[in-house]
Amino acid sequence: MYYDFNLVIVIAHVGEARAIFDLDEFKEITNSSFLAFRKHKIIIIISGEGRFRAAGAVSFAKALCEHKIIFWLNIGCVGHRDFQIGTVVQAGKIHDQELNRSWYPSTPFKKSIPVVEVNTYAKPAENYPNNVFYDMEASGFIELAQINSIPEQLAVVKVVTDNDSKPIQHLSINEIEMSIKKERNVIQSLVTDYLVKAAVIAESIKPISLPWWLRTVKFTVTQRNEVKRLINNYRVKFKDQKLPFLRILKNAPTRKILSQIKREWNREGN
Amino acid sequence: MAKTIFIENNVFEHFRTKKILNIIKARNIIRINHYGEIFNRNKQNFRIQKDSLNYIIAAKKNNLVIPIPPSTTSVKGFYFSHMYNCIYDCDYCFLQGHFNSAYHVYFINYEDFGKAISNESMKTKTKIWFFSGYDCDSLASEKITGFAEYFVPFFSKLQNCMLEIRTKSSRTTELLKIKPNSNVVCAFSLNPQNLIDLFEKGTPNLSSRIQSIKLLSENGWKIGLRFDPLILTEASKEDYLELFELAVNCIPKSNIHSVSLGSLRLSESHHKKMVKNDMQNRLLLDNRYSYKEKLWQPDHKIRDVETQLSEHLKKLIPQSSIFLSE
Numbered sequence: 001m002y003y004d005f006n007l008v009i010v011i012a013h014v015g016e017a018r019a020i021f022d023l024d025e026f027k028e029i030t031n032s033s034f035l036a037f038r039k040h041k042i043i044i045i046i047s048g049e050g051r052f053r054a055a056g057a058v059s060f061a062k063a064l065c066e067h068k069i070i071f072w073l074n075i076g077c078v079g080h081r082d083f084q085i086g087t088v089v090q091a092g093k094i095h096d097q098e099l100n101r102s103w104y105p106s107t108p109f110k111k112s113i114p115v116v117e118v119n120t121y122a123k124p125a126e127n128y129p130n131n132v133f134y135d136m137e138a139s140g141f142i143e144l145a146q147i148n149s150i151p152e153q154l155a156v157v158k159v160v161t162d163n164d165s166k167p168i169q170h171l172s173i174n175e176i177e178m179s180i181k182k183e184r185n186v187i188q189s190l191v192t193d194y195l196v197k198a199a200v201i202a203e204s205i206k207p208i209s210l211p212w213w214l215r216t217v218k219f220t221v222t223q224r225n226e227v228k229r230l231i232n233n234y235r236v237k238f239k240d241q242k243l244p245f246l247r248i249l250k251n252a253p254t255r256k257i258l259s260q261i262k263r264e265w266n267r268e269g270n
Numbered sequence: 271m272a273k274t275i276f277i278e279n280n281v282f283e284h285f286r287t288k289k290i291l292n293i294i295k296a297r298n299i300i301r302i303n304h305y306g307e308i309f310n311r312n313k314q315n316f317r318i319q320k321d322s323l324n325y326i327i328a329a330k331k332n333n334l335v336i337p338i339p340p341s342t343t344s345v346k347g348f349y350f351s352h353m354y355n356c357i358y359d360c361d362y363c364f365l366q367g368h369f370n371s372a373y374h375v376y377f378i379n380y381e382d383f384g385k386a387i388s389n390e391s392m393k394t395k396t397k398i399w400f401f402s403g404y405d406c407d408s409l410a411s412e413k414i415t416g417f418a419e420y421f422v423p424f425f426s427k428l429q430n431c432m433l434e435i436r437t438k439s440s441r442t443t444e445l446l447k448i449k450p451n452s453n454v455v456c457a458f459s460l461n462p463q464n465l466i467d468l469f470e471k472g473t474p475n476l477s478s479r480i481q482s483i484k485l486l487s488e489n490g491w492k493i494g495l496r497f498d499p500l501i502l503t504e505a506s507k508e509d510y511l512e513l514f515e516l517a518v519n520c521i522p523k524s525n526i527h528s529v530s531l532g533s534l535r536l537s538e539s540h541h542k543k544m545v546k547n548d549m550q551n552r553l554l555l556d557n558r559y560s561y562k563e564k565l566w567q568p569d570h571k572i573r574d575v576e577t578q579l580s581e582h583l584k585k586l587i588p589q590s591s592i593f594l595s596e
């Protein structure tokens with residue numbers, strides 16, 4: 001049984017989301033500030049265009065998934081001067097041109113897709129002077145998603161939808177969505193891949209919770225951390241055996257309770 | 271999983287970068303300004319990264335050689351790191367608590383390291399030791415780094431400097447191509463095979479390390495034997511006595527430069543971080559170890575056995591210098 005987590009996928013436009021997922025199979029999350037869908041562990045948030053909207057979608061998802069470990073994925077389109085339209089890439093670096101800041105998401109996919117640098121701009125790129133990939137959302141997405149996340153909880157997948165020979169100004173929304181739709185199977189397999197990996201990581205970073213009979217004891221933060229450490233030690237030593245119940249004296253000072261736990265759980269080991 | 275190589279802009283065209291890229295053959299290259307942007311990020315999990323390694327190629331700018339705190343050794347010396355992290359995965363490795371990231375960092379500005387070493391050597395006439403292999407295994411990645419290939423000849427030119435190359439690797443291909451010199455000691459970390467199986471994931475087995483020691487000593491290399499860390503909670507005194515005999519008898523005693531024994535000890539902060547990162551690591555939770563004077567260290571019963579072992583070694587090779595970490 002794996003620890004509970006969510007995979008939050010932020011996509012700028014609902015058409016792009018439809019090009020990849022059967023949204024009919026998802027349940028719409030109603031009464032929310034963003035168009036959002038849920039199916040099991042996956043939550044899709046339609047952010048709208050630009051980095052501020054992407055950041056807004058991340059904040060919204062954080063509130064939605066409170067108390068759960070979140071894995072983040074931004075899917076969208078990018079332009080590059082000479083990469084073929086339809087190439088699926090993952091970001092190893094995201095650079096925000098306005099803020100002049102960089103972030104480094106993980107590259108968790110088994111499938112071999114190129115790892116590239118994505119540069120986020122405030123406006124759609126009219127040409128592609130540098131050998132990087134041009135987008136409008138990734139930096140806003142990652143700037144917020146990385147707070148309280150390890151890099152392995154962050155990933156960005158993009159499909160090349162425009163290049164020098166087909167610049168974005170000459171493309172209709174339909175054409176962009178079609179380029180994404182053609183890569184639907186690849187992207188879906190990446191999502192599945194990420195889910196499998198997320199389950200393993202979530203298990204190893206899951207927080208330790210106190211047993212019910214200790215939850216009402218008013219430990220200090222340091223004492224609480226010490227109790228958690230003792231719980232973990234017990235589990236490792238006794239191969240995930242259930243923690244033995246201890247009769248705690250009502251109104252006993254927390255210091256004494258902590259010593260009692262240390263004594264008793266060590267004794268179990270002798 | 272796609273392996274990525276992050277390369278600092280200032281070494282992007284460096285010949286050693288090209289050599290490394292040739293060997294690693296990673297297709298995904300990302301340019302960066304400074305390795306710290308990735309390596310020193312706060313929220314990282316060493317254990318998780320160990321399963322999905324990436325590489326960084328960089329130039330080290332500051333602290334190229336670092337004085338060894340006098341409390342840790344009786345010899346005056348410095349350590350220097352041409353690499354951060356290691357291809358092996360020992361359960362007790364302090365790097366898990368020392369670094370935020372498990373990515374391998376290759377520092378390729380060897381000439382700058384060389385200058386810093388020369389500068390220190392010129393400040394004194396007495397013998398100075400330089401230790402590599404503090405933040406990595408010195409030889410395990412030799413094929414990629416070419417570390418020994420550069421530094422062994424370099425130290426032959428320095429009269430008053432000694433280099434200790436610390437390793438668990440049994441790889442000798444590159445070393446055997448280099449002319450050994452009396453200023454360089456190849457120091458092998460050894461443990462009984464049952465401990466290697468339990469706690470030194472990915473490292474060569476004992477017999478292949480012994481074979482390498484033999485081969486190198488036959489080819490004129492000075493050998494250091496490092497029984498470090500002693501893990502007396504899982505191996506017995508007899509296991510170690512057997513190991514001592516095996517190691518000492520595999521080479522002529524005159525080729526043994528020095529022998530040392532080291533306790534399994536960690537700074538309190540490293541130990542705490544390691545437990546947090548790897549809650550399943552049994553070794554780090556042993557009751558016979560506890561915090562004392564900011565160190566996670568064994569109880570006096572274990573220390574007593576360590577002292578007995580050191581006495582035994584002195585009898586076995588009386589002419590060699592034997593150190594037991596304090």
Ligand code: SF4
Nearest residue numbers: 356358359360363406
């Ligand atoms: S060989 Fe040394 S550096 Fe490498 S993992 Fe083991 S203890 Fe750490």
